Amino acid sequence: MVSKVKRLLIGRPRKSTELEQEKLTKVKALAVLSSDALSSVAYGTEQILLVLVAAGFTAIWYSLPIALAVLALLAILILSYRQTIYAYPQGGGAYIVAKNNLGVSTGLLAGGSLLVDYILTVAVSASAGTDAITSAFPSLHNHSVGIAVTVILILTIINLRGVTESASFIAIPVYLFVVAIVVLILSGVVKYMTQGSHAAVPEIGTAVSNVSLFLLLKAFSSGCSALTGVEAVSNAIPNFKAPSEKNAAKTLMMMGVLLGFMFTGITLLAYWYGITPNEKATVVSQIAESTFGRGGIYFIIQGLTAVILFLAANTAYSAFPLLSFMLAKDKYLPHAFMIRGDRLGFSNGIIFLGVLSALLVAAFHGHTENLIPLYAVGVFIPFTLSQLGMMIRWYRLKPSGWRTKFIINTIGMLTTLTITLIFIITKFANVWMAFLFLPIVMFIFMRIHRHYQNTADELRIQLDKDKPCIKGSTVIVPVSGVTRAVLHSISYAKSLTDNVVAVYIGFDEEEIHKMEQKWEEWNPGVRLIVLRSRYRSIIRPLLKFIDTVEWKTSATDHITILIPQFITKHWWQAALHNQTSILIRTYLMNQKDVVVATVPFHLHK
Structure with missing residues (x-):
């Protein structure tokens, strides 16, 4: 049943030889890897x-110069990460760059920041999408979670x-x-040019007495949340079709152009229409309503928003599994993150x-809006470390034209470092948690x-020294009665060695007497050892007996505990029986240096 549902949801397994078919073209990669950056148009302004x-x-006119500053930063980041793509075509982005040039600890800081950022990205994106739905249909507000x-x-x-699907x-x-945003921008511009704005908009350059540098820096840092996701292309280079680095670089440039155009257009329309944030309607919602009315468009x-x-x-979902794979490959995350699933994706990272x-x-x-500054900081820390790492790389290797590349990364590093500090200073109440969980994440990596x-x-x-030690074998079979499951186990044990002993743990004399009589009558050719348990414990007497056998035979024999276990026909029937065998196996494997094996006996009714 479980297997059928799994096949229905995720499809048939794919062969390892089909991995090349999972590579992305530029068109598909732009959609998958740019969705985070492009979606920021909906909330960046x-x-x-x-x-x-x-x-x-009156202060809303400042949104225009702030938007220009954000666009300048976007251009710097696009150029910087384009250099990173060609320098590190194996992918990994900030983690690989920082680890190779700044040391392991710095690399782990970058990698940990990105992993946390990706988790926050999913949470914030899902909540932001829900807000867009509830803006159009307020009755759904109570069902947002x-x-x-x-x-x-x-x-x-x-x-x-799978990636391709x-x-x-x-x-x-x-x-x-x-297409919808481009149509909205062009229609909005045409409407403004032909009909003007119905709102009284403050002129550019109007003096505002209570606007401080601190406020402008805070607004700028908030607008920089529109740049999250820019690094995803450099992390996911292995997902591109060959030549992967060239296709990744072109995809990055296309993403930068689209993001720049849409962010600029939405910011201009918001200013021209005099739109301000509203709890019940997003800025894009208000622009669309002002341009087209509350109709079909x-x-x-x-x-679509x-x-x-x-x-x-x-x-x-595209970048997190790849980054997890690289960290797991370097032994900083569980090896389970390196395993490809049925559809050749890193399914454990996805789940x-x-x-x-x-x-x-x-x-x-x-209500994850308070997490936006936190996940922006989570991505600007890797931005900064990546730029610094590339600066060190260019200075160390000095390839042809390295000075220009060094200058680009230096500008990028200083800019992103400044923004990170602005985030920390202006939004400390929202980002202080980063100073707690990032050290914890790094500590987990180290452990x-x-x-x-x-x-x-x-x-x-x-x-040259360690060789297998050849010993005999002593097999101990814990039994609870004379059954076919016990017969099956003893038959298997005797096929391994003649040194087999059955152990029965009894709680009262009457039960013990009946067991001894039945065993003697059956006479399977195996000695029965009876252990009396005054406190109705099975584990303790068995451990004492194993200790005794170990003391006598450890130099000559390997000790094997062979546990009979019957398997019910239906999964729910297992709950109707005592699972003592599972308890014994689990305890012995964690406490004793002996071989623990299970002999299954399948019930057919």
């Missing part, structure tokens, strides 16, 4: 205005179906959103991302790495 309106309506979690579940299943599904709504734009906000999470982000949405009751190192040290053998 709004984040700037939310800060500015605190100084009054359920809507967001359902969307996360759907995205998780889609991504488990998820890209095919996502590409259509992403490109429809781009408005609802199409709102629907909601969809792209949901699909923004897919950038994280882990979905579960954590859904828990985050539930914990914040769908995992230490465990793998210790395990390797203990498992390593000296090829």
